[in-house]
Amino acid sequence: MKRIAILAGLALALCMTGCKAANIPLPAGAINATDASLNANLQAAHAGLVQYQADVASGKHTPDATEKTIVNKVIVSLNLADLLYCGSPAVGSPCAPASYHAQLVANPAAGEPQQLIDAMLAVTANLSALQTMIQGVK
Amino acid sequence: MLLTILALIGTVLPVLLKSFGVSSSIDNLIPAMLTAITEIMAGITNKTPVASGLAALQTALTALQADTSLSPVVLGDISEGTAALQAAIVAYQKAQLVTDPSTLTPLPTL
Numbered sequence: 001m002k003r004i005a006i007l008a009g010l011a012l013a014l015c016m017t018g019c020k021a022a023n024i025p026l027p028a029g030a031i032n033a034t035d036a037s038l039n040a041n042l043q044a045a046h047a048g049l050v051q052y053q054a055d056v057a058s059g060k061h062t063p064d065a066t067e068k069t070i071v072n073k074v075i076v077s078l079n080l081a082d083l084l085y086c087g088s089p090a091v092g093s094p095c096a097p098a099s100y101h102a103q104l105v106a107n108p109a110a111g112e113p114q115q116l117i118d119a120m121l122a123v124t125a126n127l128s129a130l131q132t133m134i135q136g137v138k
Numbered sequence: 139m140l141l142t143i144l145a146l147i148g149t150v151l152p153v154l155l156k157s158f159g160v161s162s163s164i165d166n167l168i169p170a171m172l173t174a175i176t177e178i179m180a181g182i183t184n185k186t187p188v189a190s191g192l193a194a195l196q197t198a199l200t201a202l203q204a205d206t207s208l209s210p211v212v213l214g215d216i217s218e219g220t221a222a223l224q225a226a227i228v229a230y231q232k233a234q235l236v237t238d239p240s241t242l243t244p245l246p247t248l
Contacts, residue, residue, distance in 0.1 A: 039242075072247040
């Protein structure tokens with residue numbers, strides 16, 4: 001029971017990786033709706049995990065080995081999705097030339113690469129594992 | 139996807155809150171928190187402000203924290219879990235205004 005609240009919050013935060021953009025104006029810097037949606041979903045997942053990691057680092061929360069394993073899988077899959085989507089070497093720097101965002105800048109009609117789709121699916125799958133753990137914790 | 143999110147909320151949140159204790163305040167706060175989270179999720183989906191939903195959620199959490207039947211450990215867990223959710227929501231809203239993927243720097247594993 002002890003970890004349910006934390007994991008529920010984290011899972012709900014990560015759930016937003018699946019949210020779709022509505023029909024409203026694109027954010028500044030977005031090439032198209034897919035670009036905007038990918039960025040927003042990844043940003044939300046990042047922020048949720050950063051907050052979770054801050055709680056772990058400060059000692060507010062101490063994950064057990066099982067929780068660590070599952071959360072680490074989420075982090076690894078998220079990092080891969082980030083890399084494929086942008087992979088910028090530093091905040092404020094342009095995305096890596098081979099990344100999807102960089103390809104969109106060069107060609108707004110560029111399709112979403114299968115590798116990125118697979119990476120996002122992996123994030124979702126790992127999220128599902130986290131949800132299963134939440135419901136399994138007593 | 140919104141349905142999935144709401145289904146998750148609907149199944150997880152009542153269970154976790156009910157499990158916290160037998161306080162009558164829990165029964166009253168569950169619908170309030172569900173309504174707030176539903177509003178937040180709707181706001182995210184429709185790209186509308188979620189400030190009122192967050193405020194309602196915070197109010198519910200404040201009420202929970204005043205519940206002396208809950209242990210400090212449980213209250214801490216509630217606060218931490220919601221903090222992760224709130225951080226995600228704020229980031230999502232910010233991304234509705236500006237797309238800057240360069241901020242997606244790799245996260246360290248635990």
